[in-house]
Amino acid sequence: MSQDASVSRRGLFMKLGVLFNGVVAAALAVPMGRFLLSSITRGRSNGYLDWVPLGPVSQFPEGETRLATFRNPLVMPTDGKTVDTACWVRRIQGNQFQVFAINCAHLGCPVRWFPQSGLFMCPCHGGAYYRDGSRASGPPERGLFEYPYKVENGRITIQAGEMPTPGASASLMRGRPCKSDNGLITIQAGTVRPSCAGASLLGKESPCA
Amino acid sequence: MRLISRIGQWFDQRLQLAAPIRDAAEHPVPRNTASWWYVFGSAALIIFCLQLVTGILLALTYVPSAGEAWSSLQALNHDITLGWFIRALHGWGSNFMVAIVLIHMMQVFLFGAYKFPRELTWIIGIFLLLMTLGMAFSGQVLRFDQDAYWGLGIGASIASRVPIAGPAIVKLMLGGPIIAGATLSRFFAMHVFVIPGLLIGFVGLHVLMVLKLGINEWPMPGRIVKRATYLNEYHELTRKDGAPFVPYAVWKDMFFAAFILLAVAACATWFGPFGPSGRPDPTIIQTVPKPDYFFLWLYALLSLLPPSLETPFLLIGPVLVILGLLLLPFLSGEGEKSWKRRPIAVLTVMLIAVTLGTFTHLAGYTPWSPKMDAWSGAPVPAQFLHGTSALERQGALVFQVKQCRNCHSIGDCGGERGPALDSVALRLTQDQLIRQVIQGGGNMPAYGKNLSPPETTALIAFLETLHPAGQPPARDASRQVALEQ
Numbered sequence: 001m002s003q004d005a006s007v008s009r010r011g012l013f014m015k016l017g018v019l020f021n022g023v024v025a026a027a028l029a030v031p032m033g034r035f036l037l038s039s040i041t042r043g044r045s046n047g048y049l050d051w052v053p054l055g056p057v058s059q060f061p062e063g064e065t066r067l068a069t070f071r072n073p074l075v076m077p078t079d080g081k082t083v084d085t086a087c088w089v090r091r092i093q094g095n096q097f098q099v100f101a102i103n104c105a106h107l108g109c110p111v112r113w114f115p116q117s118g119l120f121m122c123p124c125h126g127g128a129y130y131r132d133g134s135r136a137s138g139p140p141e142r143g144l145f146e147y148p149y150k151v152e153n154g155r156i157t158i159q160a161g162e163m164p165t166p167g168a169s170a171s172l173m174r175g176r177p178c179k180s181d182n183g184l185i186t187i188q189a190g191t192v193r194p195s196c197a198g199a200s201l202l203g204k205e206s207p208c209a
Numbered sequence: 210m211r212l213i214s215r216i217g218q219w220f221d222q223r224l225q226l227a228a229p230i231r232d233a234a235e236h237p238v239p240r241n242t243a244s245w246w247y248v249f250g251s252a253a254l255i256i257f258c259l260q261l262v263t264g265i266l267l268a269l270t271y272v273p274s275a276g277e278a279w280s281s282l283q284a285l286n287h288d289i290t291l292g293w294f295i296r297a298l299h300g301w302g303s304n305f306m307v308a309i310v311l312i313h314m315m316q317v318f319l320f321g322a323y324k325f326p327r328e329l330t331w332i333i334g335i336f337l338l339l340m341t342l343g344m345a346f347s348g349q350v351l352r353f354d355q356d357a358y359w360g361l362g363i364g365a366s367i368a369s370r371v372p373i374a375g376p377a378i379v380k381l382m383l384g385g386p387i388i389a390g391a392t393l394s395r396f397f398a399m400h401v402f403v404i405p406g407l408l409i410g411f412v413g414l415h416v417l418m419v420l421k422l423g424i425n426e427w428p429m430p431g432r433i434v435k436r437a438t439y440l441n442e443y444h445e446l447t448r449k450d451g452a453p454f455v456p457y458a459v460w461k462d463m464f465f466a467a468f469i470l471l472a473v474a475a476c477a478t479w480f481g482p483f484g485p486s487g488r489p490d491p492t493i494i495q496t497v498p499k500p501d502y503f504f505l506w507l508y509a510l511l512s513l514l515p516p517s518l519e520t521p522f523l524l525i526g527p528v529l530v531i532l533g534l535l536l537l538p539f540l541s542g543e544g545e546k547s548w549k550r551r552p553i554a555v556l557t558v559m560l561i562a563v564t565l566g567t568f569t570h571l572a573g574y575t576p577w578s579p580k581m582d583a584w585s586g587a588p589v590p591a592q593f594l595h596g597t598s599a600l601e602r603q604g605a606l607v608f609q610v611k612q613c614r615n616c617h618s619i620g621d622c623g624g625e626r627g628p629a630l631d632s633v634a635l636r637l638t639q640d641q642l643i644r645q646v647i648q649g650g651g652n653m654p655a656y657g658k659n660l661s662p663p664e665t666t667a668l669i670a671f672l673e674t675l676h677p678a679g680q681p682p683a684r685d686a687s688r689q690v691a692l693e694q
Contacts, residue, residue, distance in 0.1 A: 039380045039391070048386035069492045078390030080276025081490040082358070085387070102494060107511060108362030110494035112581060117612040118659040123497040124363070125512040126577040126626050128654050136654035138577075141516045162386040163362065165379055166520075167369030 048074055048161040054099070057154050060091040065113050065131065068099075073161045087147065087158070088113055088120070090131065097156060100133050101145035101164040108165065111144065120144065141166070233420050234459075237451030241427040243458035246320070248465035249313035250419070255466040256306040257412065259473065260344075261405070263299040271351070273397035275390040275489065278353035282485045297477035303345055305473050307503045310341050315558055321546025322425035324434045328538035330418040333411055335534045340408050342503070347400035349501045353393055354485035359498035361388045363511075370520045388491075423447060424454075428546035435543055497578070505572035506565045512577040513568075576625035579615040583623045590620035597674055604671025607664045611656065619675065627653060634675045634682035641683075642669050 034041070042048070050073035060066050065088050072083040088100040088111075100120070102110045109124035119136060120129040127138035134143040145164035150157055221227045270289060272281040285292035314334065317323060323331035346364075350357045361383070368382055369375040384391030426446055452458070487496060500508050514522055548555050580587075589605045597605070608614065616626035623629075637645065646665060649655035660668065676682045 037381065039383070039385050040377045043376075043380055043386060067494070072387055072389070074386065076385075076390050078274040078276055078394070080274065080390065081488065081492075082275045082387070082389040082392075084490065084492045086492045086494055102491070103362060103366075106366070108366040109359055109498055110491075110496065112494060114584075114612050114615075116584075116610050117656070119612070119654055121579045121581065121612075121615065123578055123581055124359075124508075126579055128579070130654065130658075137649070137652045139512060139514070139516050139519065141519075163365060163379070163383070163388060165366045165369035165376070167371065167375035167379075 043162070049159050050074075050161055051150070051157045052160050054087075054089060054149075054156045054158055057091070057095065057151060057156050060089050060097070060156070062091050062093050065090040065115065067113070070158065070160060085160070086110070087160075088144075089156070090133075095151040097149050097151070098133060099147040099149045099156075099158050101147065103145065103164050104140060105129075105135075105142050105144055105164075105166060106138070106140040108163070234455040235453040236420060236423070237447040238424050238454045238458055239426040239446050240450050240452050240457070242424050243452070243461060244427065245461055245465070246316055247424065247458070248462050249309055249316055251462040252465050252469045253306060253309045253313055254412065254416070255470060256302050256309060256473065257408065259302050259470060260299060260306060263295050263302060264401070264405075266295050267299055268401065273351070273393055275353065275393045278351070278393060279485055279488055282352065282354075286482060293482050294477060296482035297480070298473060299348075300483040301473045301476040301480070303348055304502060305469065305476075307341055307345055309469065310338055314338060315562075317425075319548040319551075319554060319558060320425055320428050321434070321548075321551070323538045324544070324546060325436050325439055325538075325542045327418070327422055327425065328542060330415060330422065331538050332535055333415045333418070335531065337408065337411055337415060339531070340404050340411070343404050344400060344408070345501065345503055347396045347404065349504075350393070350396040351400055352483065352485050353489050355487040355489060355493065355496045356484070356498050356500070358388060358489040358491065359496065360500055361392060363498075363500075367523050371524060425546075428548070430545070430547040430549045432546065433544060434546060497581075499572075502569070506568035509568035509572040509575075512575070513571075574625075578624070579612075579626050580624040581615060583614040583618075584609055584612040587614060587622045590622070593619060593675065598670070600667050600670045601674050602671075604667035604669065607660070607668040608671055611659065611664075611668075613668075616653075630672065630675055632676050632680075634673045635677075635680060636683060637672075638683045638685045638688075639669060639673060640685060640688075642672050646672075 052070045052073055054068045054070055059068075067086055068089045069084055069086050072079075072085060075083050086102045088102065090098040090100065092098065100111075104111050104122040104124065104127050106122065106125055106127045109122050111120040111122045111127070111129065113120050118131040120131075120133075122128070122138065122140075125139050127140040128136040129140070129144050130136050132143075133146060135141075147158040147160050149159070217227075267285070270281055270285050270292065272278055282296070285296050287293070317331065317334065350361060365379045365383055365388070368378045371378055380386065382392075382395075383389075384395045423443055426443065483501070487493060499505070511519065511523075545551055589609060594602060594605060613630075614623040616624040618625060618629045619631050621629075633642070643665065645651075645653065646660065646668060647655065647657040656665075673682055
């Protein structure tokens with residue numbers, strides 16, 4: 001260490017060395033970071049959602065709620081059975097449906113439908129929902145999640161692709177289901193109107209509540 | 210012998226590790242720390258070593274792929290020689306490690322060992338605890354069965370509640386939009402590379418600091434820790450009343466370590482490996498997911514918290530707890546060490562232990578969950594039907610068919626979500642029963658839309674028979690008066 005303030009040749013080289021490594025590290029950190037965060041960024045750019053078929057409308061008798069399964073739109077080679085997902089399809093009448101996510105709006109456990117009492121019950125923490133998906137009792141703060149759907153050529157398809165969670169963004173689940181049977185999705189060939197139109201993006205408020 | 214010593218010398222000339230190792234082994238410790246109370250740290254270390262070895266052995270067969278993980282565990286359990294035993298050792302080792310780490314932490318807290326100058330040892334210990342819990346949770350995920358799948362769903366649902374960043378955190382955690390192959394892969398990377406790597410580093414630091422700063426002396430009531438004088442006092446203590454760690458104190462550590470390993474092996478042999486439970490197929494919804502033992506208390510808490518408190522509690526609670534633990538040595542870095550003069554510390558430990566124990570116990574039989582098959586699986590006990598009218602029997606049928614039994618027990622059989630109905634007629638009058646059934650309330654769904662008037666009449670008639678013999682059912686005294694007028 002020299003006492004004088006002037007920069008020595010070796011000192012300068014060391015600082016340049018640190019700088020050089022810093023630049024290289026930053027240059028490498030960018031692709032690494034992008035790789036690490038790709039599961040978030042992909043959801044923002046292309047989106048994970050797509051329309052997936054649930055089958056012919058005739059599979060779902062009017063006035064009943066049936067279990068249906070669909071394959072996630074995005075499939076990776078190592079996914080195994082995890083890309084097959086269940087959902088509850090309630091056919092009110094004609095082409096009026098409600099398609100509920102299997103996941104409880106509390107913490108995501110699979111809810112079961114009991115047609116005799118007209119309730120969905122959750123085995124984990126005891127959440128219960130009425131037949132229209134609205135909250136009946138227990139810890140959930142809202143009704144069941146609903147998938148947007150459309151009926152075309154006698155077949156029902158739903159817009160799915162993300163696991164519904166209580167904090168899920170607007171892109172997936174739109175508001176909580178109405179308590180009344182009004183304001184349901186009515187779709188004519190390709191246009192989608194979510195139930196409870198204008199419901200809050202975070203699912204906290206619903207004009208039909 | 211001479212040959213061995215010459216080989217030893219050859220290595221030491223190059224490594225130069227013999228002297229520091231001898232210094233570390235023979236460093237003087239206060240005599241009364243050679244106690245059975247001081248063996249939990251080394252026991253945690255020995256179980257960590259067991260986990261490393263058994264973990265590597267399991268990785269020889271385990272396939273971290275959502276499509277094959279479950280089958281590879283089945284192969285370990287059934288096809289590969291002693292695969293079941295290695296899995297059982299790893300699973301029981303995990304439970305023992307969490308338990309021993311918690312006991313170690315409690316001992317350190319009650320003995321005031323976190324005070325000056327061992328604050329950083331405590332803080333690193335907190336990180337070690339969090340990493341141990343992280344290993345326990347990610348290990349449960351690697352046992353990729355139905356519990357793991359839905360447990361991940363619960364984790365994602367909790368993470369999604371973080372304001373603004375929630376959905377992004379969920380995608381980062383799951384490695385995509387749903388629980389799938391990428392999710393298992395990243396939990397595998399965490400469980401096998403990231404957390405163990407950090408654990409090894411932090412355990413090294415933790416042990417190094419114990420060596421550098423000396424083991425905490427046995428706390429004596431009235432022996433006050435002061436920053437200005439403590440170091441001198443400690444050195445004086447070890448000089449006057451010290452003994453070399455090896456062999457004076459180490460034999461107890463060694464005996465306890467061997468005992469704990471034996472206990473893990475005994476549990477592994479006796480009880481066998483954990484799971485895997487059902488195949489991780491999300492279309493199988495007939496499942497009752499449950500977390501592993503050390504997260505059961507959280508499972509209970511999530512059922513019992515009022516809905517409005519849940520999100521703040523989940524998001525703020527852990528931050529406060531961890532912050533409190535990290536700040537503890539700075540808030541009480543001096544003063545009394547002995548538990549005999551620290552009643553609040555003792556009460557805190559007891560309160561936490563009783564709370565966690567109660568929640569864990571409750572989670573063992575989940576009174577908050579409806580019993581999904583009680584309505585079809587548990588018949589109405591015969592004594593409730595003796596001498597009943599046709600209408601009342603019809604009501605008993607409605608009671609079963611409408612799944613009332615899933616949440617309400619009669620004859621000690623049925624769900625415990627709602628109150629037992631053995632003597633409900635004593636508590637509620639006919640009008641109150643009708644109102645409760647039709648409108649619900651108090652955490653009961655309204656059945657108005659799901660019961661026809663005849664069904665309601667029959668159900669109420671049956672409920673009114675539910676009272677002990679000799680005690681008349683509750684009645685509205687004003688009703689008779691109103692009818693007469």
